[in-house]
Amino acid sequence: MTGGAIPVFGGVALDMRGLAGVTGVDRTSGLVTALCGTYGPELARELEQRHGLTLGHWPQSIDVSTVGGWVACRAVGQYSTRYGKIEDIVNGLEVVLADGRVVRTGGLAGAGPRSSTGPDLTQLFLGSEGTLGIITSAQLRARPLPPTERRAAFAFPSFDEGLEAIRRTLQRGATPAVVRLHDTTEAARSWGVDQGHLLIALDEGDEHVIEASMRVLAEECRHATPLDPAVVGRWLEKRNDVSELTEITRLGIVADTIEVAACWSELPALYHDALAALSEVPGNLFGSAHGSHSYVDGGCLYFTFAGQGTGPDDLPAREEFYRRSWSAVMEATLRHRGSISHHHGIGLVRSGYLRQALGEGFSVLEGVKTSLDPEGILNPGKLGLPCRFGPSPWAEPDPSTSPERGGQGPTAEGPHDGGARS
Ligand SMILES: Cc1cc2nc3c(=O)[nH]c(=O)nc-3n(C[C@H](O)[C@H](O)[C@H](O)COP(=O)(O)OP(=O)(O)OC[C@H]3O[C@@H](n4cnc5c(N)ncnc54)[C@H](O)[C@@H]3O)c2cc1C
Known part of the structure; x- marks a missing residue:
């Protein structure tokens, strides 16, 4: 996206796709270890079909990006309010340094869910964009597949009022997985909505938890115009399509x-x-x-x-x-x-x-x-x-x-x- 993978001085380009696949699953703890050349859909499919788990990490680039790229770029998925960003999902890394040493951090060094053992070395490599080491493996936090989903959409007369509703929702402790606010230009161009600035929300997970989250959101959107949640379905279908x-x-x-x-x-x-x-x-x-x-x-x-x-x-x-x-x-x-x-x-x-x-x-x-x-x-x-x-x-x-x-x-x-x- 930003030219990070372009070898501007020539050199050796590493193709990580040979390092692919899930190498460990601890279903009880919800911990999954994957090699860093694993593509998003391959990983999601294996976790879902064989283990009933999901990372909840759905970047728009899911089809074309890898575990290593997510870590190296500090990626964020579209459902991040519920599942967290990649830095919340990663629990440990294996990294090969420039001189060939292999470093294991966090859960991959046997550190459990959290530790106070000096600065967090896992986070050091998150966002390093290939400049500090080659990430070869990651331990990731996964959750059980969500049993329930809710959707909602609203139109706001101004972008600022939409932002304010989201701020109040988050500050009350509600975390709907997806909360997006598209300005009028995008609402009309991409989602066929001409009633104002479009707020799209979706949550998934335990029924009681998401009921509470979506109720808080609806309360904070009470002055906005409720829209047919079908627009959320349109967003789900088109959300990764950048052909326009x-x-x-x-x-x-x-x-x-x-x-x-x-x-x-x-x-x-x-x-x-x-x-x-x-x-x-x-x-x-x-x-x-x-x-x-x-x-x-x-x-x-x-x-x-x-x-x-x-x-x-x-x-x-x-x-x-x-x-x-x-x-x-x-x-x-x-x-x-x-x-x-x-x-x-x-x-x-x-x-x-x-x-x-x-x-x-x-x-x-x-x-x-x-x-x-x-x-x-x-x-x-x-x-x-x-x-x-x-x-x-x-x-x-x-x-x-x-x-x-x-x-x-x-x-x-x-x-x-x-x-x-x-
Ligand atoms: C259409 C589109 C939509 C996107 N949507 C999102 C989105 O919703 N959220 C988001 O966060 N990003 C998004 N991105 C940006 C990008 O896809 C992500 O940041 C992704 O995580 C990059 O992964 P990749 O495997 O494609 O890495 P690459 O593009 O191949 O590499 C990116 C950088 O990471 C380094 N790198 C890659 N793998 C490793 C490794 N194993 N070890 C060390 N360094 C490595 C590379 O050297 C390079 O600097 C989008 C990109 C596109 C094109």
Whole structure:
């Protein structure tokens, strides 16, 4: 999604698919060990059919992503409010370091469900995007298959009111598996709803637990317009279909998505600021957003934008549009003290912003990298880390060129052909 797997300096690419399959199941504890080249559907099928279990981890990319990729990118599934994000699901890892040492952490080192044995080494490798080690195996927390499911949908007159209803729901302790808020642009374009900003909710699990969760949600949505929950069914059917974006990129239009996160106190303003900034980028055709994951203290905003430069065949203009659109959302997020990535990671496209986002913490990351990979051989040029092979594309943005200041964002060559991705 962010260019993390592109070998910008050449080198050796590892195909992890040979390391596939479930190697251990503790049904009583709900713990599953899987090799890291295992694809999502293969793992889900085996857990469901042979063990009556689910991870509840359903990223939109489930069909094309692996256990190792989920861990390496700190992935988040669409049902995350009930089942947690990958960092909640992972209980231990096996990682091969740059010098060949094999490290086992957490449950795979025999540490049980939790421990206070110094910093959490499992979490160190979550989000490391291939720069600190090769993840070969993961122990994951699974749950019994859910016996019950409930769905609901509402329309809100404003995006801010929808966010407020979600905030109050989460802060009352309710955790419906899926709570999404699509703005009017997306509600009409993708889900055929024209009554306002669309809130989609779905919960699954124990009947008593989900009844309570959905009742709290309904109470907090009492001033909104209730909609036919059939729209939730439409979302379930189409939720992983990104062919719309693929089609428009074929027309020479640049389209991409950017997910960020912020606290509730900043989230509404970030939504409005980022969309305004996107609309000011020359060539912009549209910008839209939805809230896709929520927490007690804040949530994720997932922006989609599309546009072009001076013409479909004008690659430099399309690249400029792409860079400026990214800068617009990154800058707005940093202004609102948000996180520049909620779940897609840093890769190349965000690498120029990580130093600013982490502050002095970036030097700690550099120290960890130097310690674990002194030769700098693991996924060089990613996460904006210093690289012995030369400057990494997008690694050093010139802040004076951000669109806010009238410039064009990062100045080095970009990794993409106009951002034709979803
Ligand atoms: C259409 C689409 C929808 C998406 N939806 C979601 C979503 O809902 N939620 C979400 O979180 N993400 C989503 N993503 C982003 C991405 O698919 C996920 O982050 C996924 O977890 C990446 O896994 P992968 O196996 O495809 O990894 P890759 O793309 O192959 O690799 C990603 C990075 O991880 C590193 N890596 C991969 N495997 C290992 C390993 N075994 N050890 C060390 N490093 C490794 C690579 O070097 C690279 O830097 C989406 C992507 C697409 C294209």
